[in-house]
Amino acid sequence: MSAPELIRIVSRDSPMALAQVERVRAELAALHPGVRTEVVPVKTTGDKWLGDLSRVEGKGAFTKEVDAALLSGEADLAVHCVKDVPADRPLPAGTVFAAFLKRDDVRDALVHPDGLTLDELPEGTRVGTSSVRRVAQLAATHPHLRCVPFRGNANRRLAKLAAGEADALLLAVSGLERIGRADVISEVLSTEAMMPPIGAGILALQCREGDSALIDAVSGLGHPATHREATAERMFLHVLQGHCNSPIAGHAHVDRSGELSLRACVFTPDGKVRLNAHEWAGRLDPATLGTSVAVALLRQGAREIIDGIAH
Ligand SMILES: NCc1[nH]cc(CCC(=O)O)c1CC(=O)O
Incomplete structure (x- = not known):
């Protein structure tokens, strides 16, 4: 089947999400120079609501609106962080994963304005993170530190850190690299020190089930080892x-x-x-x-x- 002429790509509109889309466009352009792409940015519930995520109704706060654009036909391809795609239930009916891109760094990073490492942080240091996974592990290994709730996209979190709302942050290395801010990393934490979440550092391409021209066109972007890892974790x-x-x-x-x-x-x-x-x-x-x-x-x-x- 011949490749589609135009692929409309839907994604969240955060700087990180848009950088992810640019990676997909670049890889697609290399594989299919004749295919045009267009970006359809959407705001998700998770972007709009900066309170406690568990108070947002249902799961998929970062994916619901993206799925809807795919299913309504407004877009043909969605780019997701696998980490943000609920794994406790199947993908929304009528959609499938067409490819998992080669995995980026899975580790979390400490961001401290003066470049301290995790072990150097003094008692009472406020670490900005709303992740229950990060909070539990820090409580176990560094009980003298204090986690403070911190939401918003990575750029907003860095701005809040600069404004003094926390003394340090924990963020994914891959996310910081995608927004071009790996420079703020003071320490990359080993996976033993901070076990990663399911799907860390993996981008997935999702499309409508049965859209075989599109599936054929993008499946070449898939990375087999990453596919196995994502499948086991999910x-x-x-x-x-x-x-x-x-x-x-x-x-x-x-x-x-x-x-x-x-x-x-x-x-x-x-x-x-x-x-x-x-x-x-x-x-x-x-x-x-x-x-x-x-x-x-x-x-x-x-x-x-x-x-x-x-x-
Ligand atoms: N929850 C937001 C989110 N979803 C995916 C990433 C990082 C990139 C990735 O793992 O693909 C981030 C930011 C973070 O946790 O620092």
Whole structure:
């Protein structure tokens, strides 16, 4: 089938999201020089509402309006951070993932105006983050620090930090790189020090089911190892059935020999309990690995921890 003449790409309108779209346009232009692209920016509930996300009705605060543009035919292709796409339920009916782009850095970074590292931060330092995953892990390893709620896109968070609303920030390395602000990073945290979220650093392309001309055109942007990692991580979360307030981390990785493993954790919000599992896929497919790791954590009591957290 011949490639479409025009691909309309829908995305959130934050600087990070628009930078992601530019990456997709550049990769598409290299693959299909004849295809034109147009950007359809939308504001999502998650961009408009800067309060507690668990108070927004339903999941998908960063994806709902993007999905709607795809389904209504206003756009043909959506670019998402996999991290922001709910994994506890299937994609909206009528849509599918057409490709997962090569994964960026999965790690979180500390941003401190004077360049201090996490271990150097003095008692009482206010760390801006609304992420229950980051809060729980910091509480466990650095109980003398204080997390303060911090929402808004990465550029807004950096502006709030500059305005003194916190003393330091935790943000994804990949996000800072995308907005061209890797210069503010004072320390890149190892995945042992700060386990990443499901889908960290992965961009997914989503389209209407059955739009085969488009699927054919963009599938060449897909990265097979990233696809396996995203599939294992998302199935893990699907089986575990977390909610917005449950601190969960997970990181699948294809190593140099092509072996896939998945390490994952469930925490209590205060970080005092941490369940761990780490398994290799061996002959299992990625989704079965995700299921197996989720079951391993459920056997350790993950359900009771997750359900015991108010949401
Ligand atoms: N929750 C917002 C969000 N969604 C994806 C990223 C980072 C980029 C990525 O992991 O793809 C960020 C920002 C952050 O957590 O610092």
